Amino acid sequence: MRILLVEDDHEIQSFVTDALLGAGYEVDAADDGQTASSLAAKRSYHGMIVDLGLPDLDGIDLILQLRHSGVRSPVLILSARRSVDERVRGLELGGDDYLTKPFAVAELLARMRNLLRRHSSVAEDPTRLHVGDLELDLLKRRATRAGDVLNLSPQEFALLEYLCRNAGKVVTRSMLLADVWGMRFQPDTNVVDVHIYRLRGKVDLPGRSPLIKTLRGIGYVVTAA
Structure with missing residues (x-):
């Protein structure tokens, strides 16, 4: 399965990428929203991990753009924004799960597995x-x-x-x-x-x-x- 990771902090991007690769996923990483949009337009992803604090646009805006363009991959939001209002907003505007920073890699992987399992069970439509x-x-x-x-x-x-x-x-x-x-x-x-x-x-x-x-x-x- 291929995951799109959108994270501008290179240290976080590196160890999350290593963790995903170690768990058997293929990973494409992007530092900003424009790169992420370009990647998502060229290939399909089973899941995405999106940081909200991107340098060129808010991560929520990126998720909305992807949803508008027809991308239905489940999204795990990764953010330092910890308030209930921020988490609710992220989930209501296209995110499927929300994980705050700092986080345990084991929890990130568990949430990703759950998202992919849940999405595959409801997304397969024979019509x-x-x-x-x-x-x-x-x-x-x-x-x-x-x-x-x-x-x-x-x-x-x-x-x-x-x-x-x-x-x-x-x-x-x-x-x-x-x-x-x-x-x-x-x-x-x-x-x-x-x-x-x-x-x-x-x-x-x-x-x-x-x-x-x-x-x-x-x-x-x-x-x-």
Whole structure:
């Protein structure tokens, strides 16, 4: 599991990173909110640890930005702010748990394990698919990215659904022709290329991290990494 750690105190960042790595997690660390936002836009995280006293913006504002962009990873807030009002505010505005400084590493790891376990038990929804900030509602046959509805044709939705069900895996043109279009032979057709081109124009708009990637001569892959 991969964790995003957002902490500007390098000493705390270092020993928390070491503790997470020792517990078997993969860790990406950020010193400020802008770096954290950039990392979260490029890949999905199972959980995040966010300090509130960041140099460029308040940690609460960062959490709100991430939630608005579609990031649903559970967040453990790490802060020296100890008042009840501050803790309540953090939990009401997008945090899932709150740990005050100074803290015991053992407690941080226990809270992280609990968050991940709790989130995995409620977050798995067979009617929805997620890749980064892209979400597919399989019941309503609706796709959104960062909350914005994508105007897809039924065939484009079917193609995107297939790619998302195989997120992180390379799918070939032959696989798409067989499984999306039902073509059990390989005619001389560019139907896959045309639909991928149109789909990419709707999903990967300028300013957004591209999710649909082409591996020339091999196939396609959808990934937020």
